[in-house]
Amino acid sequence: MAIPMVLDILFPPTLFLTGASVLTLLSLAILGVLEIRGINLKYSKFVNTASSSSSSSSISFKVPSRVGMLLLYTPAFLVGVASFWLYPADDSRFLFLKSAITIHSFKRLFEVIFIHKYSGKMSLDTMIIILVSYFFLSLSLIYTQTFNQGLSEPSIDLKYLGLVLFLIGISGNFYHHYLLSKLRTKGDKEYKIPKGGLFELVICPHYLFEILEFLGISLISQTLYSFSVTLGSALYLTCRSYVTRKWYMSKFEDLPKEVKALVPFFFNASASSSSISFKVPSRVGMLLIYTPAFLVGVASFWLFPDGDFRFLLLKSAITIHFFKRILEVIFIHNYSGDMSLDTIIIILVSYFFVSLSLIYTQTFNQGLSEPSIDLKYLGIVLFLIGICGNFYHHCILSKLRTKGGKEYKIPKGGLFELVICPHYLFEILGFLGISLISQTLYSFSTTLGIAVYLMCRGYVTRKWYMSKFEDFPKEVKAVIPYVF
Structure with missing residues (x-):
């Protein structure tokens, strides 16, 4: 009975959309697990927690919180606005979806400018993570809906119920954000136990209503992808509310024990509970x-x-x-x-x-x-060079440690004489080969992203070796010989 019911309320997903749905759900769930483990996104009350603060040896850029939050939500809002221009002729379901996403981001910008009171600054890395997440979710929710244009509607139409839930969610979220803003006078940095509304029952009613917003959006959309976004967002906000209540319990001895984390009369957090690992x-x-x-x-x-x-x-x-x-x-x-x-x-x-x-x-x-310049054979050569060079240097690394040994040593041989991560260099060459075989903008963007990540990883790897071994050769670079 369950499968036919699902088919009745969803547009049929393609293989790509199914994969994207699983990946989005897992990605959002991972962020939630990290929150519980104490690896918090550094905004609001978690900016200065010990688990979140940057060590003196790490690079940390910060911007004023209000500026940071404006930067977070503006790209997602512009995606919503642009969707009306990019997809002007569509059905009422698509119109509701574009409108809901645009209104959601516009409300966030309005709150940042006129409602919220901020103190301190926001970590740039956290800002980028949230900005990219909101931008991608807005873009993907709208774009994936285009796959359903011209298809038969689901036999059970939930878009009007979704519209009602969205309006309840966005109104409840705004109201509780307003209550939070009244706790702090201008320039005040002290936190207080919030009161009024559903704050009498849960510490994060604004998260509860945000989940209702996303549930409304998924019912408007009625796609597997939109439901995966809602479920992933709900998992993340549930975990975030868990650690928020735990933070309040550690800071305020008089926090009422009957106030739950997210769901009234249900879902709690213990102040003494350790992070999950x-x-x-x-x-x-x-x-x-x-x-x-x-x-x-x-x-x-x-x-x-x-x-x-x-x-x-x-x-x-x-x-x-x-x-x-x-x-x-x-x-x-x-x-x-x-x-x-x-x-x-x-x-x-x-x-x-x-x-x-x-x-x-x-x-x-x-x-x-075909492209006028055919690069696939050059791509094959680069891929083979990359995969062989990566394998060779992995073999050298494996010889440094005997079975059961845990001691690290400075690697020698091959390009280890010039860089500490030649296996990363050859992995980049391998992916460059793949992008030349493919010759698509997407494959080149993937290679560039992987290269940036591996360069940064190589940088911190070299930094680690220099801190651990006093005799580490200074002329040995991170990834690129004589350069980086």
Whole structure:
């Protein structure tokens, strides 16, 4: 009975939208798990907590909180406004969806300017994470709805119920934000126990109403993707409310015990409870990380059997890349200790999404004219150089540690004489090869993103070696010989 019911209320999802729905849900859930573990997004009351504060050795840029919050919500609002221009002719469902998303972001901007009272500053890295999240969610909710234009409507129409829930949610959220703003006079930095409205029952009623907003949006949309966004947002806000109540309990001894975290009369937090941490053996964790991406590559040969030669090369390169990773985990690398489950999930989702999106976006080019400059053969050469160089330097690293050994040593041999992370350099070359095989804007953007991440990772790796080994050669760079 459950499956037919789902089919009655949802537009049929494509393979791509199903994958995007799973990834979005997992990504938002990961942010929630990190909150519970004490790795909080550094805004509001968690700016100056010990778990969130930057150490003296780390780079930290901050902006005034009001400016930061305006920067957070403006791109998402502009996406909503632009959608009316980009998609002017559509049905009432799409019109409701665009309107709800635009109004949601506009309300946030209005509150930042006229309602909220801020003290202190906001961490730039937190600002970027939230900005990108809101921008991506607004963009993807609107864009994925275009896939349903012209399709038959779900047999159960929930958009009007969604509109009602959205209006209840946005009104309740605004009202409780208003109550919070009245707790603090201008220039006041002291926190107080909020009173009035549903604050008598829960510490985060504004989160509860925000969840209702997103539920309303998902009922307006009636897509698997929109429901995954709502569920992911609900998981994150539930975790955020948990640590918020825990913070209030540690700061105010007179916080009423009957005031819950998010749901009245239900869902609590203990001030003495420790952060949640699940760990698995490192080898098992790494296998879990690479296997889904490898299976995406394998499945692509079955799902897209009729692609052109360029598509065949792309599928093969991605599959080989992750198959090599699995072989290295089983036969090459020597591991010590465990991996935290949240780290596994973050990397697993990232690799899975990269594999899925690189392959799926290539399907859009089937049947189109080839680029005037064909780079796929150069891409094959770079990919092979990258994968071989990466494997060779992984072998050198594995020889540094005997089985069961946990001591780190300065690696020698190969390009380790010039850079501390030559395996990153060759991984970048491998992905550059993949982008040349693909020759799409998306593949080049993926390669650029991976390169930026690995360059930053190489930078902190070199910094770690310099702090641990006094005899670390100063001429050895991070990733690029003689340069960086």
